[in-house]
Amino acid sequence: MSKRIEITDLNVYYGSFRAVEDVTMTIAPKSVTAFIGPSGCGKSTFLRTLNRMHEVIPGARVEGEVLLDGENLYGPGVDPVRVRRQVGMVFQRPNPFPTMSIKENVLAGINLNNRRMPSSAKDELAEHALRGANLWEEVKNRMN
Ligand SMILES: Nc1ncnc2c1ncn2[C@@H]1O[C@H](COP(=O)(O)OP(=O)(O)O)[C@@H](O)[C@H]1O
Ligand SMILES: [Mg+2]
Incomplete structure (x- = not known):
């Protein structure tokens, strides 16, 4: 179940603003990795690229590669919904879907x-x- 995440030359944009610059790193399976930095440095933006949640923001885009056990999450034909089933996110605050009870x-x-x-x-x-x-x-x- 546990998978290796390999990130290569990741740049993350909101329109022309580059919020995350040139990240290359590996996250080993069954390990705990913490991102520490001041408010606004790009922690949440970076995390959202690991399960294809960044691109749902209008104008937002991702350059570079994120491999999950060797498969590029941004490869052609990869279904973002399938990615999100494998890579979950727990938010700081509850985020209920607003159209549902x-x-x-x-x-x-x-x-x-x-x-x-x-x-x-x-x-x-x-x-x-x-x-x-x-x-x-x-x-x-x-x-x-
Ligand atoms: N939806 C958005 N549209 C435009 N810019 C954004 C958006 N969300 C975050 N940013 C900008 O991206 C940068 C990184 O933000 P964020 O990832 O939220 O930082 P952190 O989680 O480390 O506090 C900040 O400069 C922030 O203003
Ligand atoms: Mg944040």
Whole structure:
């Protein structure tokens, strides 16, 4: 499950503004890597390039290469949705999808993956998740 990320000559732009300049580095599997720097130095921008989330901002673009176990995430024909299934992001603050209710947000992953589950189980799962129970443990129990 754990993969190696190799970044080569990465430049990240907002229009003509280059927010991240010439990054080349490797992130080893099963390692913890921290990005430390002052506000506005490009930490979040850089992280968003690792799962193709930067390009959803109008005018934003990426130059360079990001390999996930050897596959270039920016290669032709690579599906960004598949990339985002493999490279997740946890945000500093909750980011619910604004067009969905909180319950729909909590169940979004389950529904997107077409997990069959009675609606009473979904209700229970949503409540457990919001009360701080471990979502994944709940899902596994329901699948067994
Ligand atoms: N959506 C955006 N449009 C234009 N410029 C942006 C946008 N988001 C961030 N920036 C600029 O990119 C630079 C890096 O920002 P950011 O990655 O948020 O820094 P950090 O996460 O390290 O605080 C900053 O100069 C910021 O103003
Ligand atoms: Mg940030």
